[in-house]
Amino acid sequence: MERMVHTILENQKGDRIDKAVSTLNEEWSRTQVQQWIKDGNVLVNGKQVKSNYKCAENDVIEITIPEPEELDAIPEEMDLDIYYEDGDVLVVNKPKGMVVHPAPGHLTGTLVNGLMHHCKDLSGINGVLRPGIVHRIDKDTSGLLMVAKNDMAHESLVNQLVEKSVTRKYKAIVHGNIPHDYGTVDAPLGRDPKDRQSMTVVDNGKHAVTHFQVIERLGNFTFVECQLETGRTHQIRVHMKYIGYPLAGDPKYGPKKTLELGGQALHAGVLGFKHPRTGEYHEFEAPLPAYFDKLIEELRHNH
Structure with a gap:
């Protein structure tokens, strides 16, 4: 304990x-x-x-x-979209709607269940519920995640996250027409005192920085790329809301009238890190999911 x-x-x-x-x-x-x-x-x-x-x-x-309850994660056969794999690390493209790891109420169907079936060797640093998971993306965010297959790799990847040397770029569609092409949001994040399930900008929160650039303006919406300097819970979703451009489809942080997308339009498209064993830099890019491409076309058409 x-x-x-x-x-x-x-x-x-x-x-x-x-x-x-x-x-x-x-x-x-x-x-x-x-x-x-x-x-x-x-x-x-x-x-x-x-x-x-x-x-x-x-x-x-x-x-x-107290020690966390040990809810046994069960290996499940899944059709995982694996971008890279060797003896130390694995990079997987997570679909929208999939939870990353088991939790009370979500014991099956998670990415961890699929990874445990796919490979028997995953790091144990996070305990039985989150084997191999170095960082997370939200259930309704799609895109690339790095997974550690042993403790050496896990420690190396976590240290790279702490040192802010991991490249993480996300594509998003936000409400509103952002007038400037580039911007940085530097605002500390913590739990919302009025709603413990949500994050918000708070004075005594954790340091959080998001850089963004406009890819395309689509009338009442803007297609942007966001680059994380830090990786706080719901960071992009909260930061973009904070500056007045909440994510389209976001049920938690978006406006009441938003697009019916079954969750925020956010995709972790680029992931880059130094290989834990060789030190060589690897970068991967996953294309936008089909629903995201379709949404851009519809917004272009309406615009």
Whole structure:
């Protein structure tokens, strides 16, 4: 079990303990933290408290993070679109609508289930639920993902992500007509205090930078390429909304009246990294999925 100690700062005094703890890590949901408090895994100044305890400045919070539940991921035969594979890494083009790894409620049909059937050797750094997964893309985002087949490769690829040396370019269609050809959004991201399932721009969030350039203007929509400098949860979706150009089809961050696409028009088209063993740079490009091409043609026609 992992332990963590946090001292309440002045800007957190008066916050409920469940809120204060859940903001320490974007992977922790408030519901999950409330269960930890109930189970005695969160102590304030060495004592158990309830979820509605109001924090005081300099309170010392001790958090014991329980081991994740082991939900066995079952290998499943799938027709995976593999772009590259050797003994260390694999690059796969994930279709729209596929979840990357199992989670409660999504134990089968995920990319991890398919990868486990395809190859028996995947890194174990992320535990049984996420073997080999170095980075994720959202369920309704299509495109390229790198997968580690051993722990050496996993550590190398994660370090490249931390050092921001991985090339990740996405194609997107956004609402609105962006007047300038290039732009950079540099705005910190964290959980939305009003909706823990969503991300938003917050002062104390994690550093996040997205560069974009316009490919084509399509009337009330713009076709853009976004390049990630950092890789925060929902980064492109939140950053483009923040500057007033939310993604078409996005049910979470888009406007109420958006295109019926079954999810955001976002495709991870270019992925480049140094091979963990040889150090040689590899770059891959996946074409736009058919629905995306069709949408561009329709918007051009309407325009």
